[in-house]
Amino acid sequence: MKLIINGESIVFPEQQGHIYQLLCHLQMEQRIVIVELNGNIISKSAYETTLLSDEDRIEIVHFVGGG
Amino acid sequence: MKSPLRIGPHTFESRLLLGTGKFPDFDIQRKAVEVSKTEILTFAIRRMNVFEPTQPNFLESLDLNKYTLLPNTAGASTAEEAVRIARLAKASELCDMIKVEVIGDAKTLLPDPLETYRACEILLDEGFIVLPYISDDVILARRLQELGVHAVMPGASPIGTGLGLLNPHHLSFIIEQATVPVIVDAGIGTPSDAAKAMELGADAVLLNTAVSGAKDPVKMAEAMMWAVEAGRLGYEAGRIPMKRYASASSPLEGIPT
Numbered sequence: 001m002k003l004i005i006n007g008e009s010i011v012f013p014e015q016q017g018h019i020y021q022l023l024c025h026l027q028m029e030q031r032i033v034i035v036e037l038n039g040n041i042i043s044k045s046a047y048e049t050t051l052l053s054d055e056d057r058i059e060i061v062h063f064v065g066g067g
Numbered sequence: 068m069k070s071p072l073r074i075g076p077h078t079f080e081s082r083l084l085l086g087t088g089k090f091p092d093f094d095i096q097r098k099a100v101e102v103s104k105t106e107i108l109t110f111a112i113r114r115m116n117v118f119e120p121t122q123p124n125f126l127e128s129l130d131l132n133k134y135t136l137l138p139n140t141a142g143a144s145t146a147e148e149a150v151r152i153a154r155l156a157k158a159s160e161l162c163d164m165i166k167v168e169v170i171g172d173a174k175t176l177l178p179d180p181l182e183t184y185r186a187c188e189i190l191l192d193e194g195f196i197v198l199p200y201i202s203d204d205v206i207l208a209r210r211l212q213e214l215g216v217h218a219v220m221p222g223a224s225p226i227g228t229g230l231g232l233l234n235p236h237h238l239s240f241i242i243e244q245a246t247v248p249v250i251v252d253a254g255i256g257t258p259s260d261a262a263k264a265m266e267l268g269a270d271a272v273l274l275n276t277a278v279s280g281a282k283d284p285v286k287m288a289e290a291m292m293w294a295v296e297a298g299r300l301g302y303e304a305g306r307i308p309m310k311r312y313a314s315a316s317s318p319l320e321g322i323p324t
Binding site for chain 1: 086088089096113121125127136154155156160253276
């Protein structure tokens with residue numbers, strides 16, 4: 001399926017999948033990240049139950065240096 | 068016995084809050100954080116680079132039992148944007164405090180008071196520990212503390228300028244009326260600026276560029292640690308009143324003639 005992640009069009013090579021599978025695909029499952037799906041923040045406990053659909057818009061953010 | 072810093076439910080020994088932006092490298096940053104003895108570190112929330120998932124991240128290299136995270140809402144220019152960033156930060160399940168930073172002007176980076184107030188209102192309702200970054204506006208500080216914020220963070224001078232305390236008089240008004248901690252945030256350039264803010268009675272100082280941009284950030288981090296300590300001790304000790312003319316320290320009697 002095709003996903004829009006952080007404004008970039010990315011092909012996720014699965015017909016079906018949830019957030020955790022996507023993070024594994026992106027090699028981010030061990031990272032401290034926060035995920036927003038179509039404008040809704042997804043809690044960590046829901047990563048393995050929240051299914052993705054074609055054309056979903058996803059934001060993956062993290063903590064960076066700042067004052 | 069030094070008094071601790073209390074922000075909402077949290078208690079801290081250190082009164083120096085350190086930003087994590089613009090350090091030359093992670094090694095210098097780790098050492099600077101260590102010698103600063105800070106217990107509160109600020110961070111920004113930004114998009115992950117999905118094409119470089121293995122890029123190193125400073126936060127992930129920290130012992131998170133040792134530090135309390137204070138994410139900011141930098142990048143927001145409206146209350147709604149700030150609230151969104153705050154919610155993202157909280158969803159990390161690593162923090163409950165938020166530095167509300169809603170910038171109203173790109174050139175001076177001065178905060179927008181109305182948007183800041185609105186953001187604080189929403190975030191307090193949602194149970195955040197709310198620390199708004201504000202200019203040295205005495206009335207806004209009072210209105211925010213009446214709203215229920217957990218600390219106010221007036222700037223000493225514009226972010227990153229290193230101009231020091233431009234209006235110590237207004238800062239002292241804010242401190243005088245405060246019922247919540249006053250954290251002087253932004254514009255600190257030198258250890259004497261930090262010490263001066265603490266001598267005025269500020270409860271803490273938040274700085275970033277003064278350390279990260281110094282020629283030797285580790286040494287400056289240590290200098291700031293001492294400056295904040297010295298300023299606080301001096302404030303608690305109570306300074307002498309200023310006099311126009313001299314008064315001798317040595318006895319006037321018994322001078323051998």
